[in-house]
Amino acid sequence: MKNENIFVSELSTSKHSFNNYHFCRGNSNRRKTRLGLIIKGSGTYIYLNKKLRVKEGDVVFIPENIYCYSEWRGEPGIEVVYVSCFIHYDSFGYEPQTIPCSKETKKNILKISELLSGGAIEGLEAYSLFYKVLQDILPQMKKSDIAFDRTLQAAIEYITENWNNNFSVSDVAKKCLVSESTLYHLFQNELGQTPVRFLNSIKINVAIEYLENSNYSVSDISRMVGFNSENHFRKVFAEFTGTTPLKFRKRA
Secondary structure (H helix, E strand, O other), X not given: OOOOOOEEEEEEEEEEEEEEEEEEOOOOOOOOEEEEEEEEOXXXXXXXXXXXXEOOOOEEEEOOOOOOEEXXXXXXXXXXXXXXXXXXXXXXXXXXXXXXXXXXXXXXXXXXXXXXXXXXXHHHXXXXXXXXXXXXXXXXXXXXXXXXXXXXXXXXXXXXXXXXXXXXXXXXXXXXOOOHHHXXXXXXXXXXXXXXXXXXXXXXXXXXXXHHXXXXXXXXXXXXXXXXXXXXXXXXXXXXXXXXXXXXXXXX
């Protein structure tokens, strides 16, 4: 990092709390680098063809240039606090990873989250403290030469943004200017799954939100998230969560 400057912008915070199980499809729109502290539960971040497992007390780093989704379990709950921003640095080459952190650094992450909920002066203090956190964690982080295929990124963003519209894998391939077989190869090689399974992961995540936060019937939810058959919806839901929609709702 000699003779190079690093600065951050658009610092923000978010807190995620779930019951027992949650599948998060990630964020493809203006993704930020995220620094997260796992308060409760355990999870798995999936990116490219890799998995990063985290547990309570871990600090996790998710860079903005890599699309990453996650699966969470908690007994009895799941809670994660994120501090997010855009990091500007010419050779900031990292992949998702857990970072060994002192208790003070973990407290500072929570403090930053609190400060960002305040006014302008508190916001300035949050930026100052975040630079201190970066100073603490960067020497502990492992750099990577990992590359992210631009075609795959375009496909992921298209599917994520249009999941509730009718389209085929062929439509996605045409949008990305590649053949359907090339698109399948990219998904299998980098994400370890097909484009259809990736699309279903988004639909199931939305279904979970409906099950947890609404009184819609399973039949209605199945139709709302784009399944033509309720039986197919139940089958796919069980593949991702290991249980039925009704049992999931009762447990939640």
